[in-house]
Amino acid sequence: MVTRRDALKLSLGAGLALASPKFLFAAPAGAAITRAIPSSGERLPVIGLGSSATFSRAAGDDAASLSEVLRTLISEGGKVFDTAPSYGESEAVAGRAVQELGIADDVFWATKVNVAGREADATADPDRARAQLDTSFERLGRTSIDLIQVHNLGDIPTQLGLLKALKAEKRVRYIGVTSTSKPAYPKLIExxxxxxxxxxxxxxxxxxxxxxxxxxxxxxxxxxxxxxxxPFGRTRLWQRVADRPVPDWAQDFDATTWGQFFLKFVVSHPAVTCATPATSRVANLVDNLGAGRGRLPDADQRRRMIELIEGLPSA
Structure with missing residues (x-):
């Protein structure tokens, strides 16, 4: 199995150019591309950091390395950190780290709530949900959290209702819901x-x-x-490209690694605000952040990217 660690050759893809008007958002070399949150106009860098997968596993035994990852996120122009109480020790370890580093107010903290589980008809105990939310506030050490979402669409009436109340109290700035399950998409759309x-x-x-x-x-x-x-299909895309070189034409949108190739495809869609790939390695994070600089692929380049990947054997 070919992993990100095997495939990555660190580089910051950057350049000065204009993106296609249809896909907008070019930036000067070195400057992070940002997108506006539609409900407020507040701008966020298009590449952030997630904390499931490798980050979650490292949180159990290598908190020091994760502190460096979080410090690098901010120092290299990132901002969004996505976590959840269900990601093992990720939320707790990251909360301690940003407080110790003095960067808690620099991070756009996105966490989640769900005590209902994943069953479509499962219900949430409001007291348990409130307790989970209180724990998230304690871990971050802030009186206001940027974003809390109902994880996996769990008991929307109860849990989103709690988030609406927190937003009205100005304890939460933004609210939302999540789903990574195609069978649940109709409920998400509703x-x-x-x-x-x-x-x-x-x-x-x-x-x-x-x-x-x-x-x-x-x-x-x-x-x-x-x-x-x-955005990497978990590990699926790394296995699919294996040890193949990044195509030369990817330089036309400033992608010099596969990680940047995959991420630039995602964030070139104008509806996407931010992609949050998870990693516990500084080198991978810096490479990911490079996808948020320089040019983004236009519509024709996106089609070519799809054709290339679909022409490779499935993982």
């Missing part, structure tokens, strides 16, 4: 149409484009920000 959401969180990758059909256009129509999870 929630997007009927609830006052600031954000959704969904899975999206060059070989996983189902959200392009309805969800991303609906987010644009409704003014809902989009966080993207699993």
């Amino acid at each position: 929630t997007m149409r009927n609830e006052p959401l600031d954000f959704i969180g969904v899975d999206y990758a060059v070989d996983n484009r189902d959200v392009e059909e309805t969800i991303l256009p609906l987010a644009a129509e409704r003014g809902i920000g989009v966080l993207v999870y699993a």
Whole structure:
């Protein structure tokens, strides 16, 4: 199995150019590309940091390395950190780290709530949900959290209701829901149409484009920000490209590594606010952040990227 560690050759893809008007958002070399949160206009860098997968595993035994990852996120122009109480020790370790580093107020902290589980008809105990939310506030050490989402669409009436109340109290700035399950997309779409959401969180990758059909256009129509999870298809895309070189034409949109290739595809969709690939390695994080600089692929280049990946054997 070829992993990110095997494939990565560190580089910061950068350049000075104009993106296609259809896909906008070019930036000067070295400057982070940003997108506006539709409900407020606040701008966020298009590449952030997630804390599932490798970050979650490292949180159990290597907190020091994760502190360096978080410090690098901020020092290299990133901002968004996505976590959840269900990601092992990720939320607790990251909360301690940002306080010790003195960067808690520099991080756009996106966490989640769900005590209902993943069953479609499961219900949430409001007291348990409140306790989980209180723990998240304690871990971050802030009186206000930037974004809290209902994880996996768990008991929307109860848990989103709690988030609405917290937003009204100004304890939470933005609220939303998440789903990375295609069978749950109809429920996600219904929630997007009927609830006052600031954000959704969904899975999206060059070989996983189902959200392009309805969800991303609906987010644009409704003014809902989009966080993207699993932009590498978890490990699927790394296995698919194996040891192949990045095509020369990827330099036309300033991608010099496969990680940047995959991420630039995701964030070149205009409805996407930020992609949050998870990593516990500084080198991988810096490479990921490089995808948020320079040019982004236009519509023709996106089609070529899809054709390339679809022409490779499936993982």
